Amino acid sequence: MNHRNTAAFFRVEGIVLGRGVLAASAYIAGNAKKFGERALRLGLVALAAPVHSLLGQTDRALAHRIVHLAFRGMTEDRVTILAEEYAEDILRSKILDQGVELMKRARDEGRRVVLLSDGVSSIMEPFARHLKHHDELVCNHLEFRDGEATGKLIDPIIGGASGGKWLRQYAAEHDLDLAHCTAYGSHGPDMLLLSAVGRPCAVNPDFVLRRSARDADWPIIEYHD
Amino acid sequence: MHSALSIHQSFAGRHILLTGASGFLGKVWLAMVLHRVPTVGKIFVLLRPKALRPARDRFERMVATSPAFKPLHELHGADMGEFIAQRVEVVEGDVSLPGFGISDPELAARLHRELDLIVNCAGLVDFDPDLREAMSTNVDGAIHAAEFTRRCTRARLLHVSTCYVTGLRNGTIPEALDPDFSPCGDAFDVEAEYAEVKAVSEQILAAHDSPDAEAAALAETRELMRAKGQDEGNAMMLRNILRRVKRQRLKDDFVAEGQRRATRWGWHNIYTYSKAMAEALIARALPAERWSMFRPAIVESALEYPFPGWNQGFNTCTPLIYLLGGWFRHMPARIGNPFDVIPVDFVCRGLVVSGAELLLGQHAPVYQCGSSDRxxxxxxxxxxxxxxxxxxxxxxxxxTALERVLLSRWDAxxxxxxxLFSVPNIRSAAEGLRDWLRETKFPKFMRKGADEWADKTDDALDTVETIDKMVDLYQPFVHDNAYIFISQALFVRAVVEPEFRCDPKTIDWxxxxxxxxxxxxxxxxFPLFENKTPPSYAPRHPFSLPRASEESVSFHSDAHIDRAVPHADLGRPQLAAQHAEVL
Structure with a gap:
C-alpha cells in the first residue's frame, strides 16, 4: 500500500519520551543566574504544577502558558544552553524504546512521521536530533524580545484543545488524507487529535483518554518494561 | 559604486615584509596568506634571534610546532619545507632597532627595492609594562617601520594598532586619526612627548644609580632576607637578591611613570598610550598615501582559521574568563557596555583586505576591526x-564532585x-577576620588554630589582592567607558573571495x-595560568627548511654586546625587546 500522502502523528510526551513540560521548566528555572532568582522561579513552577495537572486533563494550552511564565526575564542564551543541556543530559536517557519502535514502523510503512510536543523548541529541537525515524517536529516556541524571554508562548500552542483544528490545517497544507493517517496520543487533550484521523491509537493513556478510547473502540497500547 | 576587491589579484606577485610573526596575530596572518593567497610574491619574515637561537631556527621551530600552521601542514604534507622555502624568506632583525636591525646592507637595499607592503604586527600587548619596553617595541618599532617604509621605492606600511588608542572616551569612535589628539582634550605634541619620555627615562636611570637609591635597595634587600630568615652574611646571596631588588625597583618606577603619563593624557594604560603615540608618529613621518592604520578591538580565539578555538598566550580577556571560572562571581561591569571582541581570523581577513586596498592605493587611513557597531x-x-x-x-x-555539582552552578x-560582595568589601572583611584572629585573646588550646586560620586568611588576601588588581585593570573597558567602534572602511568594497569576508555580523556569539x-x-x-604546558603540536610530516634555501642574514654584531648592558640607553633598550611580546 502506498502511504505517500499519509502521516503518523506522535504526541512526544508519554509516547516517545518519559518526561513532561513541568520537569523541563523546573530544570531551567532552577538554574537561573542568581541564587535568589532560582528559588523564586522554582517556586513559580511549583505553584503552577497543580494548576498544570488540573488543566492538563482538558486543555493544556493555559497550563503551558502558566508554567512558562517562570522563564520571564531569563536570557535567550541561558534558556538555550540550559535547554540543550537538559535535552542532552536528561531527556536522552528518557527516550522510550517502544515509542521509537512505533515511529520506525510508521516510517517503514512510508508514512510521514510528525512529532507533536508540548515542550518548547529550545529543548525539543536538540532532543529531536537524537531521534531517528521522523520527518518533522512540531512544538511550542518561547517568545524572546531583545534577547530575553517574555514568558509567553507563541501561538498556536501545541497540546491545547485546538489540536484537531490544527491537524486539519496541517493536512490541507501537506496534502494529507486524514482518513488514512495515524495518530498516537496519551493524554486527555489528545482526543481531538485522535478523533481527526482515520487510525487513532491511545498509548499508555491517562484516565480520561483511556475511557474515551474504550468508548470509541480505539486500539490501546500499553508499554511494558 | 565600488568594484569588488579581489584579494588574489591585489596580492599577485607582491612582496611583503611581516614583523611580529611570532605573535598570535602574526602567525595566523602568515599562515592564512600562505594558505589562501597562492598568488602572493615573497613574504619576508622579520624575526629577532633569541637566546642564542638564530632567527631562521626560531622560524623553523615556530612553523614546526605552532598549531596555527596546521592547515598548511595538512595541505602540503612532506612538501611543506619546500613550499615555505619558496614563499618565505627569514630576515634576522629587530623592530626596536633603526633599519629594523638588518645588518646586511645588500639585503636591506634589496628589501627597499622590492617590497610592496610592510605589515607591522610587532607590538607589546601587556597593559602596564615597563615604559622602556613599551617605548622600544610599540613606539620605536613604529618609528623604524615608518623610516624603513620611507626608504623603500614603493612599499606602503600597514601598521597594526588597537581600537583603544582613542583612550578614555565614551560614545561612537570614528575611523579617524588626528596626530595631535589626546583623549583628555589637552594640546598634545607627540614628538615633544616622545622626547620628554626619553629625558625622564634618563633621569630615572640616573636616580637609580645614586648612592641613596643604592642604600635604599640594600636596606630593602636586608629586610627581605631577614623576613625569610636568610643569612645576611652570605655575600653572594645578598648580591643576587640585591640585583633582583634593584631591577624590580627600577621597573616599578618605569611602570609608575608610564601609568602617570598615560593617565595624565587620558589613556587607559601604557599599552594604549604607546600605541597611540606610534600612530601619531607614523602619520607625521609618512605621506598619507603610504600608510594605513589597522585597529583591531579585542582579538580573541579563532572562529574558523586555522581551526575553531585556536588561541595563544595571555590575550586580553583570558585572565577575566579564567577568573570567572573559579569562586569569584561578582564581576563589576556596567550592564549594556559593549565588549568589543573579534576573532583572530576575522582580524586577519580584515588585515588582508586592508592590505589589498593599500597595495592598490585605494586605502582608508584607518580601518577599525571590531564588532560593536555591526x-x-x-x-x-x-x-x-x-x-x-x-x-x-x-x-x-x-x-571533583565539588566542581561538578557546586562550582558549575556558581554563575558569575x-x-x-x-x-556587598565587591572585592574591596571582601578584602576588608577578610582583613577584619585576620586581625580578630590575631588579636583576640583565645584560650591556649585555641591559639594555635587561630594562628593557622589567620595565616590562611592572609593567603586568601593575596588572592583577593590579585583579583583586585585585575578588576582595576579591566575597569575602564568593562565599567567606566562605553565605546562603539565604527567599522565601515573594511566593508566599503565587496570582496570577491568569500574566505576573506570579515563581517562580524556572521558571528553567532x-x-x-x-x-x-x-x-x-x-x-x-589556561594551562599557562596553572604553570602547565598547553598541548603540543607536531605535524604528521616533520618540518624543516631545506638547507640550500638558507638566506637569513646575521644580526648586528654590536647588538649582541648591547644586550649584555640592559637599559643603558633608552634609544636601544635591547633587553626590553627580549621581553617584548607581539600582538
Whole structure:
C-alpha cells in the first residue's frame, strides 16, 4: 500500500519520551543566574504544577502558558544552553524504546512521521536530533524580545484543545488524507487529535483518554518494561 | 559604486615584509596568506634571534610546532619545507632597532627595492609594562617601520594598532586619526612627548644609580632576607637578591611613570598610550598615501582559521574568563557596555583586505576591526556566556564532585562597583577576620588554630589582592567607558573571495563563546595560568627548511654586546625587546 500522502502523528510526551513540560521548566528555572532568582522561579513552577495537572486533563494550552511564565526575564542564551543541556543530559536517557519502535514502523510503512510536543523548541529541537525515524517536529516556541524571554508562548500552542483544528490545517497544507493517517496520543487533550484521523491509537493513556478510547473502540497500547 | 576587491589579484606577485610573526596575530596572518593567497610574491619574515637561537631556527621551530600552521601542514604534507622555502624568506632583525636591525646592507637595499607592503604586527600587548619596553617595541618599532617604509621605492606600511588608542572616551569612535589628539582634550605634541619620555627615562636611570637609591635597595634587600630568615652574611646571596631588588625597583618606577603619563593624557594604560603615540608618529613621518592604520578591538580565539578555538598566550580577556571560572562571581561591569571582541581570523581577513586596498592605493587611513557597531556583544552577555561555558565544562569534566555539582552552578554575575560582595568589601572583611584572629585573646588550646586560620586568611588576601588588581585593570573597558567602534572602511568594497569576508555580523556569539572561544582558552591558554604546558603540536610530516634555501642574514654584531648592558640607553633598550611580546 502506498502511504505517500499519509502521516503518523506522535504526541512526544508519554509516547516517545518519559518526561513532561513541568520537569523541563523546573530544570531551567532552577538554574537561573542568581541564587535568589532560582528559588523564586522554582517556586513559580511549583505553584503552577497543580494548576498544570488540573488543566492538563482538558486543555493544556493555559497550563503551558502558566508554567512558562517562570522563564520571564531569563536570557535567550541561558534558556538555550540550559535547554540543550537538559535535552542532552536528561531527556536522552528518557527516550522510550517502544515509542521509537512505533515511529520506525510508521516510517517503514512510508508514512510521514510528525512529532507533536508540548515542550518548547529550545529543548525539543536538540532532543529531536537524537531521534531517528521522523520527518518533522512540531512544538511550542518561547517568545524572546531583545534577547530575553517574555514568558509567553507563541501561538498556536501545541497540546491545547485546538489540536484537531490544527491537524486539519496541517493536512490541507501537506496534502494529507486524514482518513488514512495515524495518530498516537496519551493524554486527555489528545482526543481531538485522535478523533481527526482515520487510525487513532491511545498509548499508555491517562484516565480520561483511556475511557474515551474504550468508548470509541480505539486500539490501546500499553508499554511494558 | 565600488568594484569588488579581489584579494588574489591585489596580492599577485607582491612582496611583503611581516614583523611580529611570532605573535598570535602574526602567525595566523602568515599562515592564512600562505594558505589562501597562492598568488602572493615573497613574504619576508622579520624575526629577532633569541637566546642564542638564530632567527631562521626560531622560524623553523615556530612553523614546526605552532598549531596555527596546521592547515598548511595538512595541505602540503612532506612538501611543506619546500613550499615555505619558496614563499618565505627569514630576515634576522629587530623592530626596536633603526633599519629594523638588518645588518646586511645588500639585503636591506634589496628589501627597499622590492617590497610592496610592510605589515607591522610587532607590538607589546601587556597593559602596564615597563615604559622602556613599551617605548622600544610599540613606539620605536613604529618609528623604524615608518623610516624603513620611507626608504623603500614603493612599499606602503600597514601598521597594526588597537581600537583603544582613542583612550578614555565614551560614545561612537570614528575611523579617524588626528596626530595631535589626546583623549583628555589637552594640546598634545607627540614628538615633544616622545622626547620628554626619553629625558625622564634618563633621569630615572640616573636616580637609580645614586648612592641613596643604592642604600635604599640594600636596606630593602636586608629586610627581605631577614623576613625569610636568610643569612645576611652570605655575600653572594645578598648580591643576587640585591640585583633582583634593584631591577624590580627600577621597573616599578618605569611602570609608575608610564601609568602617570598615560593617565595624565587620558589613556587607559601604557599599552594604549604607546600605541597611540606610534600612530601619531607614523602619520607625521609618512605621506598619507603610504600608510594605513589597522585597529583591531579585542582579538580573541579563532572562529574558523586555522581551526575553531585556536588561541595563544595571555590575550586580553583570558585572565577575566579564567577568573570567572573559579569562586569569584561578582564581576563589576556596567550592564549594556559593549565588549568589543573579534576573532583572530576575522582580524586577519580584515588585515588582508586592508592590505589589498593599500597595495592598490585605494586605502582608508584607518580601518577599525571590531564588532560593536555591526554585531554588538555586551559585557553582561559576555559574562553570562562565560558562566554558561564554564558550567558546561565543569559539569562534563570537572575534576571533583565539588566542581561538578557546586562550582558549575556558581554563575558569575554582573554587579555594581559598590556591591556587598565587591572585592574591596571582601578584602576588608577578610582583613577584619585576620586581625580578630590575631588579636583576640583565645584560650591556649585555641591559639594555635587561630594562628593557622589567620595565616590562611592572609593567603586568601593575596588572592583577593590579585583579583583586585585585575578588576582595576579591566575597569575602564568593562565599567567606566562605553565605546562603539565604527567599522565601515573594511566593508566599503565587496570582496570577491568569500574566505576573506570579515563581517562580524556572521558571528553567532552564543555558539562562538560557549563552543569555541572558552573551550579554546581552556585548552591553549589556561594551562599557562596553572604553570602547565598547553598541548603540543607536531605535524604528521616533520618540518624543516631545506638547507640550500638558507638566506637569513646575521644580526648586528654590536647588538649582541648591547644586550649584555640592559637599559643603558633608552634609544636601544635591547633587553626590553627580549621581553617584548607581539600582538
Amino acid at each position: 554585531n554588538l556583544l555586551t559585557i553582561d552577555r559576555a559574562i553570562e556566556l562565560t558562566a554558561l561555558a564554564h558550567r558546561k565544562h565543569l559539569r562534563e569534566r570537572g575534576g 554575575v554582573t554587579t555594581d562597583l559598590d556591591h 552564543r555558539r562562538y563563546w560557549v563552543d569555541t572561544h572558552v573551550p579554546g582558552l581552556r585548552k591553549w591558554c
